[in-house]
Amino acid sequence: MAIYTLPELPYDYAALEPVISPEIIELHHDKHHAAYVKGANDTLEQLAEAREKDAWGAVNGLEKNLAFHLSGHILHSIYWHNMDSPKDGGGGEPLAADGVGDLADAIAESFGSFARFKAQLTKAAATTQGSGWGVLAYEPVSGRLIVEQVYDHQGNVGQGSVPILVFDAWEHAFYLQYKNQKVDFIEAMWQVVNWQDVSRRYADAQGRTPLIGG
Numbered sequence: 587m588a589i590y591t592l593p594e595l596p597y598d599y600a601a602l603e604p605v606i607s608p609e610i611i612e613l614h615h616d617k618h619h620a621a622y623v624k625g626a627n628d629t630l631e632q633l634a635e636a637r638e639k640d641a642w643g644a645v646n647g648l649e650k651n652l653a654f655h656l657s658g659h660i661l662h663s664i665y666w667h668n669m670d671s672p673k674d675g676g677g678g679e680p681l682a683a684d685g686v687g688d689l690a691d692a693i694a695e696s697f698g699s700f701a702r703f704k705a706q707l708t709k710a711a712a713t714t715q716g717s718g719w720g721v722l723a724y725e726p727v728s729g730r731l732i733v734e735q736v737y738d739h740q741g742n743v744g745q746g747s748v749p750i751l752v753f754d755a756w757e758h759a760f761y762l763q764y765k766n767q768k769v770d771f772i773e774a775m776w777q778v779v780n781w782q783d784v785s786r787r788y789a790d791a792q793g794r795t796p797l798i799g800g
């Protein structure tokens with residue numbers, strides 16, 4: 587039985603127009619995200635078979651595939667909910683008046699200001715080499731927010747940090763609409779950020795106490 591399943595989109599394919607076309611959303615969710623779900627399930631099955639046969643010749647590749655597909659599934663699952671149509675409240679910046687004051691304060695404390703945070707995440711996402719993501723994450727040891735520039739889906743990440751806002755910078759996320767203009771796509775992404783969702787993820791992440799050092 588499959589361990590992981592493809593989640594439904596929280597909106598229809600056209601909900602994020604004009605920032606992201608329906609064609610991109612459909613392919614991205616139904617084909618790309620689905621492939622990561624299948625990849626994670628297949629890899630777990632292959633690892634179970636390796637344990638059964640005590641056959642470890644492919645263990646390095648299998649562990650790499652598990653990290654890649656599982657992280658791809660998790661990041662895309664967050665990505666869909668991180669976005670909302672501008673007409674339904676997406677975009678802008680987090681404000682206390684909208685009930686997301688804790689998140690706004692944490693961003694200001696961790697980065698100096700919202701503008702400086704926005705500049706860092708935009709730059710981190712737009713300058714990914716090859717395929718990757720720009721990620722706002724809660725780092726539980728310091729209790730601060732950090733920006734990570736993720737390679738593929740799983741590289742260049744601090745252990746234990748919790749992603750709360752993710753910008754997919756893979757070409758499949760934008761190429762059909764933005765061609766080679768990755769910077770334009772990342773800048774447009776700010777118009778569809780669902781700050782209510784980011785705020786909920788921030789509150790949830792704060793409840794995770796790190797157990798380090800015994």
Ligand SMILES: [Fe+2]
Nearest residue numbers: 618754756759
């Ligand atoms: Fe993607």
